[in-house]
Amino acid sequence: xxxxxxxxxxxxxxxxxxxxxxxxxxxxxxGAVLPIYDALAFSKINYILVRHEQAASFAANxxxxxxxxxxxxxxxxxxxxxxxxxTGIADAYADSVPMIAITGQVNLNLIGxxxxxxxxxTGICLPITKKTYLIKNLEDxxxxxxxxxxxxxxxxxxxxxxxxxxxxxxxxxxxxxxWEKHFVMPKKERLYNVKPEDISKAQELLSKAKKxxxxxxxxxxxxxxxxxxxxxxxxxxxxxxxxxxxxxxFKTDDPLYFSWLGMHGMKYANIAVQxxxxxVALGIRFDDRITGRLKDFAPNxxxxxxxxxxxxxxxxxxxxxxxxxxxxxxxENFPTTVxxxxxxxxxxxxxxxxxxxxxxxxxxxxxxxxxxxxxxxxLEKHSPDDIIVATDVGQHQMWAGQYxxxxxxxxxxxxxxxxxxxxxxxxAMGAQAAAPDKHVWCITGDGSFQMNLQELITCVQEKWPxxxxxxxxxxxxxxxxxxxxxxxxxYSGVDILNPDYCLxxxxxxxxxxxxxxxxxLVEGLKKAYSTKGPFLLHAKVLKEDNVLPMVxxxxxxxxxxxxxxxxxKTDTKKKEKDAKELLAHKM
Amino acid sequence: xxxxxxxxxxxxxxxxxxxxxVPFRKRGMAxxxxxxxxxxxxxxxxxxxxxxxxxxxxxxxxNLQRTVDVQDxxxxx
Numbered sequence: 001x002x003x004x005x006x007x008x009x010x011x012x013x014x015x016x017x018x019x020x021x022x023x024x025x026x027x028x029x030x031g032a033v034l035p036i037y038d039a040l041a042f043s044k045i046n047y048i049l050v051r052h053e054q055a056a057s058f059a060a061n062x063x064x065x066x067x068x069x070x071x072x073x074x075x076x077x078x079x080x081x082x083x084x085x086x087t088g089i090a091d092a093y094a095d096s097v098p099m100i101a102i103t104g105q106v107n108l109n110l111i112g113x114x115x116x117x118x119x120x121x122t123g124i125c126l127p128i129t130k131k132t133y134l135i136k137n138l139e140d141x142x143x144x145x146x147x148x149x150x151x152x153x154x155x156x157x158x159x160x161x162x163x164x165x166x167x168x169x170x171x172x173x174x175x176x177x178x179w180e181k182h183f184v185m186p187k188k189e190r191l192y193n194v195k196p197e198d199i200s201k202a203q204e205l206l207s208k209a210k211k212x213x214x215x216x217x218x219x220x221x222x223x224x225x226x227x228x229x230x231x232x233x234x235x236x237x238x239x240x241x242x243x244x245x246x247x248x249x250f251k252t253d254d255p256l257y258f259s260w261l262g263m264h265g266m267k268y269a270n271i272a273v274q275x276x277x278x279x280v281a282l283g284i285r286f287d288d289r290i291t292g293r294l295k296d297f298a299p300n301x302x303x304x305x306x307x308x309x310x311x312x313x314x315x316x317x318x319x320x321x322x323x324x325x326x327x328x329x330x331x332e333n334f335p336t337t338v339x340x341x342x343x344x345x346x347x348x349x350x351x352x353x354x355x356x357x358x359x360x361x362x363x364x365x366x367x368x369x370x371x372x373x374x375x376x377x378x379l380e381k382h383s384p385d386d387i388i389v390a391t392d393v394g395q396h397q398m399w400a401g402q403y404x405x406x407x408x409x410x411x412x413x414x415x416x417x418x419x420x421x422x423x424x425x426x427x428a429m430g431a432q433a434a435a436p437d438k439h440v441w442c443i444t445g446d447g448s449f450q451m452n453l454q455e456l457i458t459c460v461q462e463k464w465p466x467x468x469x470x471x472x473x474x475x476x477x478x479x480x481x482x483x484x485x486x487x488x489x490x491y492s493g494v495d496i497l498n499p500d501y502c503l504x505x506x507x508x509x510x511x512x513x514x515x516x517x518x519x520x521l522v523e524g525l526k527k528a529y530s531t532k533g534p535f536l537l538h539a540k541v542l543k544e545d546n547v548l549p550m551v552x553x554x555x556x557x558x559x560x561x562x563x564x565x566x567x568x569k570t571d572t573k574k575k576e577k578d579a580k581e582l583l584a585h586k587m
Numbered sequence: 588x589x590x591x592x593x594x595x596x597x598x599x600x601x602x603x604x605x606x607x608x609v610p611f612r613k614r615g616m617a618x619x620x621x622x623x624x625x626x627x628x629x630x631x632x633x634x635x636x637x638x639x640x641x642x643x644x645x646x647x648x649x650n651l652q653r654t655v656d657v658q659d660x661x662x663x664x
Binding site for chain 2: 122123126127130131132134151156309310311312313315
């Protein structure tokens with residue numbers, strides 16, 4: 001006979017979280033989660049007090065990406081606490097990041113009375129989650145949490161939301177004393193929903209192709225298959241490129257890797273797509289930032305698409321063969337296609353791409369001027385090989401993608417699908433929580449940083465040694481660039497006034513340095529690495545600069561703009577003027 | 588415009604019907620008819636009728652396929 005015990009709902013839920021391996025929860029308290037906080041006080045879970053719930057959901061995202069395979073957890077109270085999580089939840093949905101968001105709700109009997117801090121958060125999150133739950137019976141809690149965990153991490157990962165009324169947290173459940181022994185952790189099932197004819201069709205297409213090209217996306221990181229894809233392209237002798245979120249899948253010095261494609265990707269990668277006769281798309285979703293004008297995307301290519309989500313089959317581009325599988329299993333099961341005959345074609349194709357790479361390299365147009373490119377390049381040159389970088393959104397994000405060349409898998413955290421400014425700093429916090437021994441950098445712009453800079457004090461409180469590089473051009477740079485290029489230079493709402501970031505850092509008790517040139521930046525980097533705690537490096541960079549290469553919105557990848565010589569000339573004069581202004585500003 | 592009639596086999600959950608509506612609502616579409624019926628403890632069927640061009644209907648189909656609780660979609664038109 002097993003003894004019975006009674007547990008308060010909040011204690012039961014916190015214990016379930018412990019059993020699910022939720023070591024860290026990014027959270028903010030409030031009335032509707034007070035019982036859970038009461039239980040957390042006696043738990044081994046490290047619950048991190050963020051300063052805004054949006055940071056909790058972004059941090060959970062960063063945590064999950066670095067942990068790879070485990071979901072990130074975030075917790076907020078009902079009403080505004082819950083709605084503040086929403087952007088981070090939408091971000092995780094757009095980038096397929098596993099996350100379990102937990103919200104407090106008003107008492108069950110008050111739902112629908114427009115009670116204080118009542119909001120229909122399950123309804124709000126419906127389009128941006130894989131699944132939402134409202135716990136109505138405490139007896140269902142364990143099953144709901146396990147189901148949520150399984151759904152979040154299995155298949156195409158994504159966020160789920162569990163809404164827990166306060167009355168449920170205060171209810172009492174009777175359990176068998178040894179209930180925890182019977183708690184079965186949800187398993188990760190690797191999907192392989194493939195017919196033999198799908199494989200043979202793909203095999204035939206690949207063996208006959210003369211110009212095959214692999215495009216690797218975030219799916220390779222999510223399925224933990226970067227080793228397999230590196231071996232695959234080497235064995236097959238197929239050149240490969242990646243998406244922005246696929247940065248890290250390949251080592252940049254891999255001779256078969258031709259960097260990343262898309263709106264601000266490499267011109268040679270874009271040309272490769274347009275000239276390829278067979279694209280092997282692995283864990284990508286063909287979003288508009290990589291395809292350019294859809295009808296002109298890869299005009300000569302048939303497409304083999306391998307993805308864990310069957311709804312991606314021919315969603316944006318028609319596929320000749322779709323393979324619905326986890327990439328790890330795909331690589332295990334896909335036969336070799338390389339022959340003596342097609343090897344010659346593939347080698348010719350690779351030689352051609354190498355010539356394109358030489359013809360269209362990434363250029364720092366005016367390396368003598370202190371701009372974002374120089375700053376990011378300098379950061380990398382003075383950093384160890386395995387730093388984790390979280391970026392915000394804007395010009396600096398694209399340049400970080402272009403100039404960081406030592407990125408390990410799951411070490412480049414960026415908001416790709418949703419493009420959320422304010423993502424970078426909290427994501428860096430999540431990364432640091434997931435990897436306490438790693439150097440974590442947040443590379444941010446002056447616009448993005450101001451969206452979540454309240455988290456500086458969270459870093460101090462948690463003793464996280466995160467380093468922040470604020471690239472300050474006194475502009476919302478990407479918007480300004482588009483206004484210059486597509487709105488006749490009519491700058492509107494982009495001239496952003498900044499606080500004194502070093503004084504701000506001081507107010508938070510954070511060490512800092514300012515840099516207005518490369519030498520000062522190098523000194524600042526040395527200081528950053530020798531500082532045990534968090535560090536803010538404020539780089540005042542060239543005010544007006546454009547991210548290139550670029551595919552204009554609505555244009556084809558074939559129309560990638562590449563540092564036009566006339567523009568370089570014009571820009572040089574303009575930049576010289578800017579540089580003088582910057583110097584005057586500094587003095 | 589093409590008449591579309593789909594029979595959706597789905598898990599019967601509190602949010603299933605709302606989730607089925609999402610791809611239509613987010614396009615600003617109004618449905619001609621919806622009939623949701625529970626068949627067993629965990630399974631329900633939802634019949635939707637709507638007017639849409641084939642290309643858009645195909646995208647809606649993809650969006651529905653991404654829904655966790657949607658098991659199968661039978662195109663009846």
